[in-house]
Amino acid sequence: MNINWYPGHMKKAKESIKKNLSLVDIVYEIVDARIPFSSQNPDIDNIIGQKPRLKILNKSDLANEKNNLEWKEYFKSNGISSVIVDSKKNKGLDDVINMTYLLTEEKRKSLSKKGIKNKPTRAMIIGIPNAGKSTLINSLSKRKGAKVGNKPGVTKGNQWIKIKGDLELLDTPGILWPKFSDKEVGLNLAFTGAIKDELLDLESLAIKLVDKLNSISVEYLEQRYRISVKDKSSYEIILEIGKKRGCIISGGEVDFNKAGNLILDEFRNGKIGRITLEFPD
Structure with a gap:
């Protein structure tokens, strides 16, 4: 079967993320724990550069528990920090907060030496459709129905959402994805509902x-x-x-x-x- 999926506004979304990177201290990259490779953006390294990144393995309750740990170890061996999360049941959210502070500690210490205190730590969240971006934002912010953009270009302006303590989350048109050439990637995305069934x-x-x-x-x-x-x-x-x-x-x-x-x-x-x-x- 042929799967053709090329969401519009990709260029606009990518430019928006690059533009807003200077406003945040860390990037949350949310992926589907059942398909951590297929649901990650292959351009992520080029997009965020040296900005601290936390990979969030969401929907962990749907994935094999042993495999979740194997993926976490795999990312660690590749120098990428990750946390296992079930945002629907609020599991792993404390790990997200703790890792955020850990990964931004150096910058906060640097600001403190300059006499800058009580500055919010800001994060940006990106992810493909159906990875659970909206649910994670609502769970972290403890808000039901927080307005979140589900596709590129729908979020107008920057929406800062208070997470916890001095943490703030920037919701942007963060869904972007290039054409994929790997057939298995396309199938995995289709299996998990990341691609609309009407296209299949x-x-x-x-x-x-x-x-x-x-x-x-x-x-x-x-x-x-x-x-x-x-x-x-x-x-x-x-x-x-x-x-x-x-x-x-x-x-x-x-x-x-x-x-x-x-x-x-x-x-x-x-x-x-x-x-x-x-x-x-």
Whole structure:
């Protein structure tokens, strides 16, 4: 299947981030813990330069716990600070705050020597669609429904949101992404809902997801749907799941589209299990 996703306003969003970098002390880069590689922006190093960065592995409750720790160690070995977060349940938020102070300590000491005190520590948050940017902002600020831009260009002006103590968060048109050439990256983004379903062939995507899940462990589908996947194609597996779940149309045939959507939804909601789709080298 071909996945074409090239959000508009990318250039404008990138320019906005570069422009506002001088206003912040640290950048929060939020990624999906299930796909830490696929959901990170490959241009991030060039965009933020030497600015302190904290990678936030969000949606950790949907990813394998062991793999979360492996990714955290991987980033550490590459000189990148990271924290494991479940922003919906407010888990890991204290780690975000503590690491922010740690990574900006040098600058705060420098300001103190110059007699500048009580200056807020400011952070900027960037991330791709559906990585949980809005939820994280609301959780950190303890505000429900804080206005956040979901796509490039929708946030007008700079919106400073008080996080905790003397910490402030800058919400900008922070979603940017170049065309991706790696097929696996495109599929991983589609599996996790980062790409709108309207742009996809959902029947083919469901088959690809079943392929992917079985390549990691056949137990995921077997335990969730009480079936055997041995010697069955992904197409046959989806038909069997559809039959068991009552996805039937007139004539007693399985509604393949409905069955495929069911599997996609249950994966995205964590009902099939805590599943990480890609792993550190």
